[in-house]
Amino acid sequence: MAGPARAPLTPFLRAGSRDALRGSETAQKKAVLVFDGVQKVYRRSGGTDHHVLRGVDLEIERGEFVFVTGASGSGKSTMLKLVYRAEMVDEGRILFCGRDVARLTDDSIPFLRRNLGIVFQDFKIVPTWSVAENVAIALEVIGLSSRLIRQRVAVALERVGLSGRGGDRAGVLSGGEQQRVAIARAIVGEPALVLADEPTGNLDPALALDILGLFEEIHASGTTVMFATHDRTLLDVRQRRILVLDEGRCTDVHTGLDHFGDELDSDLDDSAPRAIVAPTRLRRVG
Amino acid sequence: MSGSIERAKRGLLAEWRLHALSVVSLAVAFVCLGAALLVVVNLHELKERWGKTGRASVYLKDGAAPAQVEALMVALKGTPEVRGVRYLSPQDARAVVFGSSGGDATLKNLPQEAFPASIEIDVAPEIAEAEVQGIVSKIASLPAVDAVETYGTWTARLGSVLHGGTLAAAALAAIVFGAVLAVVGSTMRLALNRRRTEVEVLRLVGASDGFVKTPYVLEGTFQGALGSTVAVGILAFLFFFIRSRLDTELTSLVGLDLTFLPPLVVLGMVATGALLGAMGGALGLRRLTTV
Ligand SMILES: Nc1ncnc2c1ncn2[C@@H]1O[C@H](COP(=O)(O)OP(=O)(O)OP(=O)(O)O)[C@@H](O)[C@H]1O
Ligand SMILES: [Mg+2]
Numbered sequence: 212m213a214g215p216a217r218a219p220l221t222p223f224l225r226a227g228s229r230d231a232l233r234g235s236e237t238a239q240k241k242a243v244l245v246f247d248g249v250q251k252v253y254r255r256s257g258g259t260d261h262h263v264l265r266g267v268d269l270e271i272e273r274g275e276f277v278f279v280t281g282a283s284g285s286g287k288s289t290m291l292k293l294v295y296r297a298e299m300v301d302e303g304r305i306l307f308c309g310r311d312v313a314r315l316t317d318d319s320i321p322f323l324r325r326n327l328g329i330v331f332q333d334f335k336i337v338p339t340w341s342v343a344e345n346v347a348i349a350l351e352v353i354g355l356s357s358r359l360i361r362q363r364v365a366v367a368l369e370r371v372g373l374s375g376r377g378g379d380r381a382g383v384l385s386g387g388e389q390q391r392v393a394i395a396r397a398i399v400g401e402p403a404l405v406l407a408d409e410p411t412g413n414l415d416p417a418l419a420l421d422i423l424g425l426f427e428e429i430h431a432s433g434t435t436v437m438f439a440t441h442d443r444t445l446l447d448v449r450q451r452r453i454l455v456l457d458e459g460r461c462t463d464v465h466t467g468l469d470h471f472g473d474e475l476d477s478d479l480d481d482s483a484p485r486a487i488v489a490p491t492r493l494r495r496v497g
Numbered sequence: 498m499s500g501s502i503e504r505a506k507r508g509l510l511a512e513w514r515l516h517a518l519s520v521v522s523l524a525v526a527f528v529c530l531g532a533a534l535l536v537v538v539n540l541h542e543l544k545e546r547w548g549k550t551g552r553a554s555v556y557l558k559d560g561a562a563p564a565q566v567e568a569l570m571v572a573l574k575g576t577p578e579v580r581g582v583r584y585l586s587p588q589d590a591r592a593v594v595f596g597s598s599g600g601d602a603t604l605k606n607l608p609q610e611a612f613p614a615s616i617e618i619d620v621a622p623e624i625a626e627a628e629v630q631g632i633v634s635k636i637a638s639l640p641a642v643d644a645v646e647t648y649g650t651w652t653a654r655l656g657s658v659l660h661g662g663t664l665a666a667a668a669l670a671a672i673v674f675g676a677v678l679a680v681v682g683s684t685m686r687l688a689l690n691r692r693r694t695e696v697e698v699l700r701l702v703g704a705s706d707g708f709v710k711t712p713y714v715l716e717g718t719f720q721g722a723l724g725s726t727v728a729v730g731i732l733a734f735l736f737f738f739i740r741s742r743l744d745t746e747l748t749s750l751v752g753l754d755l756t757f758l759p760p761l762v763v764l765g766m767v768a769t770g771a772l773l774g775a776m777g778g779a780l781g782l783r784r785l786t787t788v
Contacts, residue, residue, distance in 0.1 A: 295701070324703035337695045339511055349702040351500055396702065 241309075243404050243435045244271040244294065246461070248303035251289055263289045265459030266303070271404075271437060276430040278446055279439040281456030287439040290456065291406045294437075295327050296320050308403055325353055328397030328405040328434075332412035334389045336396070338382030342373060345381050346395045353400070367399040371425060387418040391425065398429055405429065407438045416444065423448060501708070505715040512688045516720055519684040523677055523724025523770065524731065530673045531732040531766060533666035534758055540662050542756055544655045553633060553647045555616040561641035566616075569641055573618055578632060581619040587612045613643060674773060677724075681717050681777025689713070714778040721774020725767045733757060 251264040263286040271277055279287050292298040293305055296312055305312040307323065315323055328349075336345045343364050350360045368374050371391040376384075381392055390410060397405055407426060411419035423438075423445050430436045440446070446453060453464045509516050555573075557566060566584070573582045585593070590612035620629050629647060637645045689696065699709045740755050758766075 318706075321703040321705045324701060327703075329701050335694060335698055335701065337692075337698055340695075345698075348698060348704075352699070352702050352704040352708055400702075 241273060242270045242306070243273050243275075243308060244437070245269070245306040246290075246303065247306065249293065249300050249305060250302035251286070251293060251298065252301050262459050264293075264456075264461075267456075267459075267461040269454060269461055269463060271435065273403075273435055274430075274433055276427070276436045276451060277438065278451055278453040279437060279456065280441055280446060280453055283441065285456040286459065287441070287456055288408050290461075291329075291408050291437070291439055294404075294406060295324055295329055321352070325349075325400060326403045328400065328402040330390070330393050330397050330405065330407040330410045332409040334386075334393045334413075336381050336389055336392050338380070340381055341377065342368065342379050342381050342384070342392050343377035345392050346377075346399050349396050349400045363399055364395075367395040370398065370428070371395045387414055387421065390414065390422055394422070394425060394429070398434065401434075403435065405434055405436045407436065407440075409440055409442075410438070411440065411442060411445065419445060420448070501711040501715060505712040505719070508688060508692070508712060508716055509719065512691065515684055515687055516716070519680050520720055520724045520727065522680050523721065523774075524727040526673045526676045526680075527725045527728030527766060527770060528731050530666070530669050531728055531758065533662070533669045534762060534766075535732065535736065537659065537662045537666050538758060538762070539755055540655065540659045542754070544659055553618050553620060553629070553645055555618065555636055555645050556643045557614045557616065557641055558643045559610065559613065561614070565641040566614075569636075569639060570616065573616065573636075576632065578621055578628065579618050580621050581617075583617045585615045585617055587614050590615065677721065677770070677773040678777050678780065681720055681774050682780040684720070685713055685717060685778050685780075688716075710779065714775050717774040717776070717778020718771045719774065721769075721777070722767055722771035724774070725770025728770075729758075729763050729766060 246267045246269045249264055249267040250262070253261040253263060255261055267290070279290060281287055289298060293300055294307065294312065296315065300313045308326065310323075312323060337348075340348075343361075346364045346367055347360050350363060355363075364377065365374070368377055371394050373388065373391050373395065376388070381389065384392065390413075394410070397407075405426070410426070411422050414422060419442060426436055426438060427449070438445075450465070455462045455464055555569075570582055570584065573579050620632070633645045633647055636642055696709060736755070736757050743755070
């Protein structure tokens with residue numbers, strides 16, 4: 212939705228660079244997100260360190276839709292947290308639009324996040340605010356005029372199928388609707404990358420597919436999406452690039468529609484992590 | 498900024514019970530502080546009135562000859578410790594009493610003897626109490642002199658009371674400061690706990706630190722200012738109520754004219770409330786979720 216009403220560029224990205232990412236042919240090939248030998252260790256009080264990521268390399272290009280999957284505790288959320296700087300890498304680099312996220316000062320973290328859209332399992336919307344206020348906040352923090360905010364919030368709500376609901380208190384909405392509000396908030400600022408951490412985890416299967424469909428529409432309009440889930444059924448809907456996390460390593464897989472399923476299935480439903488056996492389609496990155 | 502005010506307003510309205518509670522506790526604290534200040538201010542006033550440092554009245558005998566009085570005046574003027582000498586005739590004394598109270602029928606009927614002539618002397622303030630007493634006893638032994646009255650002991654007593662009062666007020670102020678900070682801080686923390694999601698959301702969409710914090714600081718400022726203003730209102734009401742009940746004749750004779758806190762002190766109290774509220778608001782944010 213590249214309309215005339217476009218947010219002023221935040222300092223995280225130099226003027227022009229964001230347009231370059233969206234527009235020109237050469238920039239098309241430029242990676243939005245690069246993990247370069249990323250390691251993450253959680254230090255536990257007991258003294259035992261927990262190596263969640265042991266050297267992850269990957270590259271996500273502009274306009275890609277990527278699933279991140281793996282058993283519970285394999286580090287999917289951690290991976291996303293590293294991108295939006297809720298956690299810091301211990302080793303390696305994470306480049307977002309060419310900038311090393313780990314080297315950002317605390318003061319520039321807000322600018323990073325203004326270029327990201329983040330969606331969570333538990334929605335994280337403010338129940339006492341109206342639907343429109345919940346979406347508008349993403350634009351208020353960058354100081355857009357209220358006229359522009361109203362315009363763009365209306366567009367975003369329409370995209371998630373909530374037109375006309377802007378005045379409702381967000382708390383009275385159903386779970387599926389609340390998640391749509393959260394998605395509208397994530398896309399209203401036209402971020403370079405949308406991160407979704409189990410966005411369907413709290414929803415029943417039919418709704419989960421709805422929400423996935425919404426992310427696919429968003430992707431179809433040109434937005435890069437990184438979607439973490441352990442829900443098998445979602446991975447099977449369409450052929451997608453899948454990043455599988457296992458024992459601190461990330462394996463890059465391109466799925467077929469059905470024939471890949473079984474191996475992945477057994478791994479995901481079994482909480483004991485195991486190596487993926489899908490040799491013909493495995494492709495390591497980096 | 499207007500967005501911050503808007504959000505602060507929204508927060509105050511949404512949590513009005515919590516905020517009302519803290520405004521009330523703030524008001525109570527400030528009433529205590531204000532009452533202490535009020536006492537100090539009035540004691541100070543009293544001391545100013547009475548304690549024109551080293552003042553003494555030399556009452557003259559009714560039969561004192563003008564020449565004797567004149568000689569006494571000259572002698573007093575020649576004493577280095579004495580700064581000023583003023584003769585007060587019985588008529589003058591009468592005028593002093595009636596001048597201020599406008600004249601009361603019963604008082605007007607008082608005989609002329611009720612107002613003895615006197616010599617008012619001002620002793621230099623740096624002169625010690627003992628020396629003043631020395632001069633006084635010398636004067637008292639003179640034939641024309643009936644009695645000498647000094648206010649030194651009164652002034653000294655009042656001074657120590659005032660000193661104690663000031664210390665007590667300072668101690669109260671310290672306690673109030675702590676209480677105000679704790680109250681506003683914990684209110685903010687409570688409000689913040691309930692609005693944890695809000696702060697989390699703000700952080701996630703890339704709100705700057707200032708954007709997140711300003712509304713909370715504004716809320717604190719408002720609370721502090723409101724609390725101290727309410728306190729001033731309560732104090733003023735009590736003060737004027739009590740003063741209207743006091744016998745005006747009595748107070749004017751004693752020279753005690755109760756005054757309310759000067760405007761600058763009132764302003765200072767409100768400003769202090771606002772400032773402390775702001776600090777409390779900022780302090781409550783220290784445990785902000787770090788997303
Ligand atoms: N702040 C932390 N401190 C210590 N350990 C942590 C912390 N956060 C996560 N972990 C551990 O790191 C591992 C990976 O956690 P993470 O949340 O990334 O897993 P996940 O793949 O998202 O799992 P799930 O599918 O259940 O959401 C887990 O074992 C978890 O216990
Ligand atoms: Mg997770």
